[in-house]
Amino acid sequence: MARITYLVLYLVLAFYCEFATAQSNLVQKGTGSLDASPEIQNRVIVSLDSFLNRIQQQRIDSTDVTGAAAKLSLSMFSAIKYRIWGADSNSLQTTQPTLLKLYPLQDSLYYCSLAFLTNGQVREILTILITFKAGRTAFAIPLNYFTRTWKLKRVGLTTYHYADHINLSRATLFDRKNRLMAKKLGLSPEKFDFYLCDNHQDILELLGFSYDSASAGNIDDGYGVDEGTIFSIRHNEDFSHDLFHYYSAKFRHNKRNSAADEGVAYSWGNPYYTDKQGAMITRHQLVAQLGDYLAHHPEASLLTLFEKNPMIFPSKAKVRSLLSSLICDDIERRAGANGIRELLDCGPGDENYFRVVGKLTGITTENFNQEMRELLVKG
């Protein structure tokens, strides 16, 4: 009799749990079939429901993630909140997360593809790996799975991950800049994992953002430094521009001065963008292009180009950053790395920038055109 009572109780409870789950699920199944048992499907949906809710409430931590890139996974999952829901913390229900794909990769490890729709439009498609092990559920971005056949090469402090080839002279240059930039700012150079990618969409795919409507047209940007990890575009081994920004943020006490930060990034690092062959656009090339521009626009004011920053180059390189980098070189010639440190820490805005630049070089907004034409000749 007792066993029958327990059985009835169990059935009632099971029915209630299933019903409650069905009522509260945010994640819906897509129209395609899923390659997992009904129990696993339900477990995945319940786990994703809970995980997404905690992401939105910013309550995820290191116990939620697994794998070699666990810290990067945590960083990416934390970013989901802003990519999908933005600043609106009440719109979780309106995004209709839908489970598109679910299949096993190995024992207890499942591949999930999850779409977020807003008003019938695809907003985001996430790829998430879920592990069920020893009563614990953990999540990971697909980086290690998608790059499992890639080669590894250690160059100085950096471990490169790449599918086919590596340019060792560029990798060696990056290692040299890594050490030198850190030293000039009084910091210790750090170790990095560096993934050689071809474009920004490839990077997003590795990070689990299989489709991100806000960055759908972006192919030219790399990603990093995030949790010791860097992703380049056009397979370029030298990510020193953004590495400088990373070190600069660690060094500064004041808020960032963008002209100073970009200027030093162009000087110590590089102008960030590559040509179609993957070779970094050099500052020397940009100085020549600015010379051509001035020859065709003799009335142009260099101060106006600095202040308004119009797009005058064939690439996405910035004339304001180029002019600032020439000034930074002048500061370093006169006052060494200490002068650069003072400029980087001058506080935000052009007024603070020219206060330190004027003190260290004599360049002001009044004599800018004349002084900069002389610096352009020096290149």
Ligand SMILES: [Zn+2]
């Ligand atoms: Zn920059």
